[in-house]
Amino acid sequence: MEKARSDCPISCSLDVFGDKWSLLIIRDIMLRGKVSYSEFLASEEKIASNILVNRLTVLEAEKILVKEVSPANKSKFLYSLTQKGADLLPIVIEIMDWGAKYNENCPRRELGKKIKKDKAGVVKELSQELRKRVK
Amino acid sequence: MEKARSDCPISCSLDVFGDKWSLLIIRDIMLRGKVSYSEFLASEEKIASNILVNRLTVLEAEKILVKEVSPANKSKFLYSLTQKGADLLPIVIEIMDWGAKYNENCPRRELGKKIKKDKAGVVKELSQELRKRVK
DNA sequence: CATAGTTGTTGCAAAATGCAATAACTATTT
DNA sequence: AAATAGTTATTGCATTTTGCAACAACTATG
Known part of the structure; x- marks a missing residue:
C-alpha cells in the first residue's frame, strides 16, 4: 500500500477499498459464491480485465483475499476471503x-x-457461514 | 447522477460514494462537527479544493447534504446532513x-x-443526536 | 478603501479508468 | 501432435479523474 493519508481508521480503510470496484469483487465472493477471475469478469457491472487484475492483486496484497490453484483444474485460480476479508x-x-x-x-x-x-x-x-470457508 | 452500472444496491451505493473522499466529508460533518468548506479543506487528509467542490456538489445533488447560507455570516455556507446522509x-x-x-x-x-x-x-x-440536526 | 476570510475557478500534469485486441498457459478433443 | 477451447492475464491507446498551485470573486470588518 502507498502511504496512508492520515491515521484515521476511516481514511485508512478507504485507502484500501475506497473505489467503485473492490467491494463488488468482495460482494461476488461473499454473497454470490463466485471464486474465479472469469466469474468476476462476467458480473453485470462489466469490470475491465486490467482493473480486475489490479484489484485482485491489491486485495491479495492487503490480505483480504487469498489466491490458490484450483485442485480440479491446474490452469484455474480460486480466490477466497481471509478472516480480514470476511470481516468486511x-x-x-x-x-x-x-x-x-x-x-x-x-x-x-x-x-x-x-x-x-x-x-x-x-x-x-x-x-x-463465511467462517467455514475463510482462508 | 450518471447511469447506474446495475440495479444491485451495493453497486448503486458505490456509484454515489465509492471514492476516497466522499465518506471523509461525511465523517467530518457526522462525527467532527464540521460544517463549512474551509473546515473540510483543513482536514488532515488534505483534499484539493477542486475535488472538494466537486464532491460537495455531487453529495448535494444526491440529497445527502444540504447547503445553506450562514445566518451569522452571509458570505459563509453551512453544510448539513439530510436524513439520507445521516443514514450513512x-x-x-x-x-x-x-x-x-x-x-x-x-x-x-x-x-x-x-x-x-x-x-x-x-x-x-x-x-x-444526528436526528436533531438533520435538514 | 484596504484587509482578511470564505468559497470557489482555472490550467496543467499525473494517475486511474475504460475499451479492444491479443497473448500465454493449460486442458481437452481429434 | 495438432487443433480447439477455457482461463488468466497483458498491452496500447483514449478518456476521465485526481492532484497541485495559482488566482479570482465575493463579503464582512476596520
Missing part, C-alpha cells in the same frame, strides 16, 4: 441496506428483505 | 471499526473504544 461483511450489508432504502430501482431481493427484517441476525448467520 | 452512519461506523481492527497505526480513540465495547449502542446514540 457488516460494511457490505450496511451499504446494501442503504442502497436498497434510497434507490427506487434497486429492488430488495431475498437477502435484502431479510436484512430489512433482522439485519443483525443476517450478519450473524452469514458471518458463521 | 452505520456504514461509517462499520468502516471505522474495521479500519481500527486491522491497522496498527490507527489507534482507537474515545469513539473507537466505545464502538469496540458496544457498537449497536453507539450507532443508536449517535443517530439520535
